Amino acid sequence: MKRIKLLATVSIVLVVSSILALAFLPPTRSVEGHPNVEGIVVYAIGESTPLFEKLTEVLEIKGAHVNYLDSPPNAALLTEDMFVLFDGEWIAERAEDNGLHAFLRDVAPRRVRLVAVGGETSRFFEALYEAGVMWLATDDVTGELRNPAYMNPPLVGYRVMEKDGHIGDSILICLECDSTNCLITDLLEWGGD
Numbered sequence: 324m325k326r327i328k329l330l331a332t333v334s335i336v337l338v339v340s341s342i343l344a345l346a347f348l349p350p351t352r353s354v355e356g357h358p359n360v361e362g363i364v365v366y367a368i369g370e371s372t373p374l375f376e377k378l379t380e381v382l383e384i385k386g387a388h389v390n391y392l393d394s395p396p397n398a399a400l401l402t403e404d405m406f407v408l409f410d411g412e413w414i415a416e417r418a419e420d421n422g423l424h425a426f427l428r429d430v431a432p433r434r435v436r437l438v439a440v441g442g443e444t445s446r447f448f449e450a451l452y453e454a455g456v457m458w459l460a461t462d463d464v465t466g467e468l469r470n471p472a473y474m475n476p477p478l479v480g481y482r483v484m485e486k487d488g489h490i491g492d493s494i495l496i497c498l499e500c501d502s503t504n505c506l507i508t509d510l511l512e513w514g515g516d
Contacts (some may be wrong), residue, residue: 324479326342329511334496336482339482342446343492345511350378355377356396357501358385358504358507358508358511359385359386359511360382360385360386360387360493360507360511361385361386361387361397362386362388363386363387363388363404363405363406363511364386364387364388364390364404364405365379365382365384365387365388365389365390365405365406365407365408366390366392366395366396366401366405366406366407366408367379367389367391367392367410368392368393368394368395368407368408368409368410368413369393369409369410369413369414369482370391370410370411370413371412371413371442372411372440372441372442373441374411374440374441374442374477374478375410375411375440376513377503378408378440378441378478378503378506378507379391379408381503381504381507382507385507387450393454395407395423395426395430398426398429401430401433401435402433402435402510403433403434403435403436406434406435406436406437406438406514407430407435407436408438408440409437409438409439409440409447410439410441410442411439411440411441411443411444411446411447412441412442413437413445413473414442414444414446414447414450415442415446415473417450418446418447418449418450418453419450419453420450420491421501423450423454424450424454424455425454426453427450427451427454427456428454428456429456431451431454431456431481431482432483434483434484434485436477436480436482436510436513436514437451437480437481438478438480438481438495438510439478439480440477440478440481440506441478442475442479443475444472444476444477444478444479444480445470445472445474445475447472447479448460448471448472448479448481448494449468449470450456451481452468456481457481457492457494458463459471461483467500471494471496471497474498476496476497476498477494477497477498477513478495478496478500478506478509478510479494479495479497479498480492480494480495480510480513480514481493481494481495482514493513495509495510495513497509497510
């Protein structure tokens with residue numbers, strides 16, 4: 324009799340635990356474990372690296388509103404719940420462009436999520452540095468910038484965020500992702516508040 328009561332109690336605990344676990348799944352994932360991007364607004368700038376093309380395609384298929392552009396959008400249209408995705412090669416070609424620097428300076432305080440995908444993603448942090456948005460340390464011996472994305476990871480991001488009343492920089496460097504779902508999940512988890 325004790326054994327039946329114990330099994331019944333364990334079964335009830337397992338059922339309640341499962342229900343609670345499902346109820347508290349993060350909002351960026353569906354029950355199947357795939358990222359939920361439905362309704363997210365993305366501005367996609369450039370289009371030359373295969374990873375950038377694949378990522379924007381998958382975002383669009385999954386329900387994100389992807390706006391394809393040749394140059395950055397009007398900064399006044401952007402809000403902190405939006406993503407601006409730059410093709411890594413597009414950024415590399417324009418990392419020292421004053422127009423890009425002005426755009427970055429204008430949107431960073433708006434807390435827009437700024438991301439570079441594929442190609443020379445390290446140049447994105449250099450562009451942010453040149454724009455005066457992000458600080459990069461210099462090597463004491465060589466005097467060269469110490470870029471945290473020097474190895475050109477598949478995806479890097481920058482945003483200004485507030486936590487516990489403090490405002491600061493937040494960077495994203497995806498090194499271990501081998502699929503677009505992984506990149507999207509990392510992007511959403513970093514981009515969430």
